[in-house]
Amino acid sequence: MSADxxxxxxxxxxxxxxxxRAVAQVTGFxxxxxxxxxxxxxxxxxxxxxxxxxxxxxxVTNGSQNPVGYCDLPEEAAYLMRPCxxxxxxxxxxxxxxxxDVRAMQARVRAHFDGSPLKFIQWVDAxxxxxxxxxxxxxxxxxxxx
Numbered sequence: 001m002s003a004d005x006x007x008x009x010x011x012x013x014x015x016x017x018x019x020x021r022a023v024a025q026v027t028g029f030x031x032x033x034x035x036x037x038x039x040x041x042x043x044x045x046x047x048x049x050x051x052x053x054x055x056x057x058x059x060v061t062n063g064s065q066n067p068v069g070y071c072d073l074p075e076e077a078a079y080l081m082r083p084c085x086x087x088x089x090x091x092x093x094x095x096x097x098x099x100x101d102v103r104a105m106q107a108r109v110r111a112h113f114d115g116s117p118l119k120f121i122q123w124v125d126a127x128x129x130x131x132x133x134x135x136x137x138x139x140x141x142x143x144x145x146x
Contacts, residue, residue, distance in 0.1 A: 001036050001070070002036075003029070003031060003036060004094075006026075006029040006036045006038060007029070007094060007095055008080075008093055008094055009026045009029075009038060010025065010026055010076055010079045010080060011023060011024065011025060011026060011043075011049050011073065011076050011079070012024045012026055012038055012040060013053055013058070013059070013073075015058045015060075015069075018057060018058050019055065019056070019057060019058065020053045020054055020055060020056050020057075020058060020059075021054075022042055022054070023042070023043045023047075023049055023050040023053050023054055024040040024041060024042050024043060025040050025041055025042075025043055026038050026039070026040040027039055027040045027041060028040075048075050049073065049075045049076055049079070052073075052075045053073070053075075059071055059073065080093045081093055084096050084097045084100050085100075085101075085104065086100035086101070086103050086104035086107075087104070088100060088103075108120075
């Protein structure tokens with residue numbers, strides 16, 4: 001699963017022996033080398049996605065030896081769209097509409113760093129890292145997203 005696809009996931013079904021044993025809401029993910037770990041919380045009784053699948057047969061019958069399967073669940077459609085995180089009030093199935101992540105970062109640089117990307121980078125390096133990262137560090141470091 002790509003990081004882009006992981007960022008769009010809303011629910012995960014945990015299946016054992018062909019039966020859905022738990023249903024969780026995905027709250028984020030982390031990248032570990034070439035693997036992605038979904039993070040989330042179990043859904044409470046009464047949630048329509050949980051109630052539709054808990055105890056049911058695995059809806060992904062693909063015959064694969066891979067223990068992870070992917071599918072679109074009809075019950076999750078109502079939960080896929082959400083407001084863009086840039087604050088534009090438009091809806092998207094991702095964290096940001098295309099280009100709006102850059103728009104949001106630029107707005108914060110203007111608001112908090114006098115419009116200077118250099119001041120922002122210096123602040124990040126001084127407050128969030130022990131030493132400024134090199135290009136090799138950036139490529140090798142695990143990435144956390146939520």
